[in-house]
Amino acid sequence: MARRAHIILSGTTAQVQKVKAAFLESLDEFGLTDEVDVLEAAEMTVSPRGVEAVVYPDVVHYVQLTPQDAPTIVEEHLYKGRPVGELIYEEQIVEPLEAPSTKEVRVVLRNVGKINPERIDDYIAEDGYAALGKVLTEMSPEDVIAEIKRSGLRGRGGAGFPTWLKWTFARQSSADEKYVICNGDEGDPGAFMNRRVLEGDPHAVIEGMAIAAYAIGASQGYFYVRAEYPIAIRMLRIALAQARDYGLLGESIFGTDFGFDLEVRMGAGAFVCGEETALMQSIEGKRGQPRTRPPYPATSGLWDKPTNINNVETYANVPQILLKGGEWFASMGTEKSKGTKTFAIAGKVARTGLIEVPLGITVREIVYDVGGGVLNDKAFKAVQTGGPMGGCIPEQYLDMSVDYETLAEVGSIMGSGGFVVMDEETCMVDIARFFIDFAQEESCGKCVPCRVGTRKMLETLNRICGGEGKPGDIETLETLGQYVTLGSLCGLGQGAPNPVLSTIEHFREEYEAHIYDKRCPAKVCRALIKYEIDPVTCIGCTRCARNCPVSCITGAPREVHVIDQDICIRCGICAQVCPVDAVSVE
Amino acid sequence: MEEVLAITDKVVDKYGGDPESLVEVLREVNDKSGYLSREHLARIAERLSQPLSKVYGVASFYSLINLEPLGQHVIRFCQDAPCHIVGGREVWEALEKELGIPFGETTLDGQWSLLTTSCIGACAVGPVMMVDDDIHGNLTPEKVRDIIADYREQDERATATAVQGGQV
Numbered sequence: 001m002a003r004r005a006h007i008i009l010s011g012t013t014a015q016v017q018k019v020k021a022a023f024l025e026s027l028d029e030f031g032l033t034d035e036v037d038v039l040e041a042a043e044m045t046v047s048p049r050g051v052e053a054v055v056y057p058d059v060v061h062y063v064q065l066t067p068q069d070a071p072t073i074v075e076e077h078l079y080k081g082r083p084v085g086e087l088i089y090e091e092q093i094v095e096p097l098e099a100p101s102t103k104e105v106r107v108v109l110r111n112v113g114k115i116n117p118e119r120i121d122d123y124i125a126e127d128g129y130a131a132l133g134k135v136l137t138e139m140s141p142e143d144v145i146a147e148i149k150r151s152g153l154r155g156r157g158g159a160g161f162p163t164w165l166k167w168t169f170a171r172q173s174s175a176d177e178k179y180v181i182c183n184g185d186e187g188d189p190g191a192f193m194n195r196r197v198l199e200g201d202p203h204a205v206i207e208g209m210a211i212a213a214y215a216i217g218a219s220q221g222y223f224y225v226r227a228e229y230p231i232a233i234r235m236l237r238i239a240l241a242q243a244r245d246y247g248l249l250g251e252s253i254f255g256t257d258f259g260f261d262l263e264v265r266m267g268a269g270a271f272v273c274g275e276e277t278a279l280m281q282s283i284e285g286k287r288g289q290p291r292t293r294p295p296y297p298a299t300s301g302l303w304d305k306p307t308n309i310n311n312v313e314t315y316a317n318v319p320q321i322l323l324k325g326g327e328w329f330a331s332m333g334t335e336k337s338k339g340t341k342t343f344a345i346a347g348k349v350a351r352t353g354l355i356e357v358p359l360g361i362t363v364r365e366i367v368y369d370v371g372g373g374v375l376n377d378k379a380f381k382a383v384q385t386g387g388p389m390g391g392c393i394p395e396q397y398l399d400m401s402v403d404y405e406t407l408a409e410v411g412s413i414m415g416s417g418g419f420v421v422m423d424e425e426t427c428m429v430d431i432a433r434f435f436i437d438f439a440q441e442e443s444c445g446k447c448v449p450c451r452v453g454t455r456k457m458l459e460t461l462n463r464i465c466g467g468e469g470k471p472g473d474i475e476t477l478e479t480l481g482q483y484v485t486l487g488s489l490c491g492l493g494q495g496a497p498n499p500v501l502s503t504i505e506h507f508r509e510e511y512e513a514h515i516y517d518k519r520c521p522a523k524v525c526r527a528l529i530k531y532e533i534d535p536v537t538c539i540g541c542t543r544c545a546r547n548c549p550v551s552c553i554t555g556a557p558r559e560v561h562v563i564d565q566d567i568c569i570r571c572g573i574c575a576q577v578c579p580v581d582a583v584s585v586e
Numbered sequence: 587m588e589e590v591l592a593i594t595d596k597v598v599d600k601y602g603g604d605p606e607s608l609v610e611v612l613r614e615v616n617d618k619s620g621y622l623s624r625e626h627l628a629r630i631a632e633r634l635s636q637p638l639s640k641v642y643g644v645a646s647f648y649s650l651i652n653l654e655p656l657g658q659h660v661i662r663f664c665q666d667a668p669c670h671i672v673g674g675r676e677v678w679e680a681l682e683k684e685l686g687i688p689f690g691e692t693t694l695d696g697q698w699s700l701l702t703t704s705c706i707g708a709c710a711v712g713p714v715m716m717v718d719d720d721i722h723g724n725l726t727p728e729k730v731r732d733i734i735a736d737y738r739e740q741d742e743r744a745t746a747t748a749v750q751g752g753q754v
Contacts, residue, residue, distance in 0.1 A: 187704060187705065189704065190667065190705065190709045191707070191709075192709060192710070227613065228706050228707065229707065230719065265610070266610065266613065267648075267650075268612065268649075268650045268651055269648050269649035269650030269651070269704070270648050270649065282609055283606075285604075285605060285607060285610075287647040346709035346710055347672060352709070354710070418668070418709075422671060431667055438667070438704070442704070444647075571679070
């Protein structure tokens with residue numbers, strides 16, 4: 001049913017539930033239940049302020065809502081048509097979701113935030129399942145694969161393998177049973193594109209999987225979603241039940257002899273399960289450890305049957321390609337990287353969040369035009385793409401094209417779409433240490449170079465950041481990095497040294513400053529910095545001394561204060577509380 | 587012990603005793619019981635006809651499956667780079683100081699467990715943490731103290747109500 005208004009709520013789950021219940025109650029009271037819809041969304045803005053609500057189509061943004069505010073908003077705004085002034089948030093204008101930043105093109109995200117993911121009718125109203133209908137009634141599996149080939153779609157999980165080729169291999173494998181799997185184990189730090197697609201438009205992924213199943217000749221599929229995404233799992237389960245009700249899953253779909261159904265499997269907290277062979281081990285109830293390839297899943301995958309495994313975003317593109325044609329999709333992007341890509345922008349950037357842009361856009365356009373520039377107008381230092389297996393792209397490449405090939409040329413990868421912006425206050429050695437720490441923790445332990453090598457690299461980086469770096473450490477990291485890359489079975493180990501190697505390549509002088517000058521240029525590594533009070537500026541207010549957690553600051557009131565460097569733990573609190581900015585960090 | 591058997595059996599039955607449902611079974615029993623004791627693991631092994639060593643191997647592989655009891659509230663703080671560069675270190679320290687325990691431990695009164703987690707996909711509002719099932723974003727040391735105080739207050743109120751109602 002068409003609604004005249006939508007209220008989209010965001011905030012922490014428990015609080016949102018209470019406010020939502022209050023809204024539903026007062027809407028009922030005013031007889032507006034059929035006219036106004038209340039939806040839950042993930043976080044919408046840069047700074048969530050308690051429970052927030054945006055009322056569409058007016059785009060009025062309310063903040064700090066309590067259940068008591070709901071009757072007021074319903075009566076005044078929705079019943080009488082007068083937005084409630086005192087609850088409106090004015091500092092920041094929420095753009096209507098239909099009009100994203102002009103550089104954005106929404107294909108995968110076209111419905112996210114616009115439709116109610118809990119209602120299949122909303123999806124159908126946006127041409128949902130039309131592609132599946134067309135495919136099943138008008139196209140042969142070969143036609144489908146040919147259309148995907150024309151589109152140039154490549155795997156959005158990171159590696160960028162041509163989707164049509166993967167499907168062709170699975171189609172050509174003969175077996176009594178085949179499977180399709182959707183990899184929703186989005187674990188890259190800094191990446192949350194798949195979460196939003198699953199939460200906001202689950203049917204698009206289901207439809208894409210059904211089309212893939214038809215193309216390769218499978219009748220059963222699995223969603224593998226990480227347990228850290230409870231809302232995504234809930235939305236998927238609702239969507240699957242509704243699709244079954246409508247006969248869009250199950251036996252003889254659209255009256256044809258094609259039958260297909262899907263099950264959701266949850267992860268249990270293991271990053272490596274995003275690797276396709278490990279993922280299948282996990283579905284089979286085992287430790288999620290990768291195995292050698294070949295055989296590839298297309299010939300021997302889940303339960304040794306031919307299996308097609310794609311990422312959430314790849315499947316979400318499929319229905320649109322079949323509806324609008326491969327040429328339409330191929331008209332976006334570069335020669336080898338077609339279509340759009342979603343990115344999760346995070347870090348030191350003015351506007352964080354999810355974007356979708358045509359491939360071939362420049363890094364500068366993403367950071368400055370879409371992301372609104374570096375936070376607080378600090379200097380741009382680098383952007384980290386591709387998650388923990390990716391690399392850092394420095395300033396001199398700001399104008400490079402964002403596509404699979406160019407990213408690889410500068411030592412990074414597309415990955416799943418993490419895009420972490422770093423400014424002058426980010427220490428690249430420290431960042432490399434964080435990523436290698438992640439990799440060594442998530443290493444499944446099967447390959448020694450990955451298990452031990454990442455550990456040794458971490459120890460070396462810990463020493464460098466701790467002020468005990470030695471000449472030769474950089475070379476050791478480079479050599480070890482190569483061994484780990486060469487000696488590991490799966491993408492985790494092969495890519496783990498990447499953040500270290502790429503920061504050494506582009507920011508070698510920062511490593512050298514840590515090792516030889518015992519200096520952290522970004523003033524992050526605590527063993528390499530010290531806080532000092534400028535005797536001229538200090539007014540002797542005693543505030544720093546009173547707030548120092550280790551009482552290392554001495555000085556009488558109205559006299560110059562001094563920090564005892566031997567006791568100081570470099571927490572920086574003195575600098576934060578000083579009213580005259582007399583504390584400097586060296 | 588009887589409770590252990592009852593919870594475990596119920597979950598195993600739900601999955602039809604299928605050995606391939608091992609990961610699902612472990613996670614679900616874990617969610618219901620808070621953690622998996624040796625008794626849980628032994629029962630699961632028995633019911634799914636799997637060696638205990640394999641069941642333990644799988645259980646210890648996945649980070650969301652606990653092999654030790656956790657506190658009443660579990661804080662999972664994101665330790666990944668995107669949260670780190672927007673001020674995660676200061677929040678990390680504030681958490682340890684506020685609860686008086688290092689990461690990986692549970693307070694002596696059994697109220698709080700302080701754990702790290704991998705990315706929970708809320709990087710746009712980092713630093714983030716989960717307290718039980720709720721995500722809190724844009725954290726600062728002050729905000730962390732407020733959030734913990736809120737939970738403590740709620741717990742006290744709940745205890746007071748329970749005492750009034752004669753339930754304790």
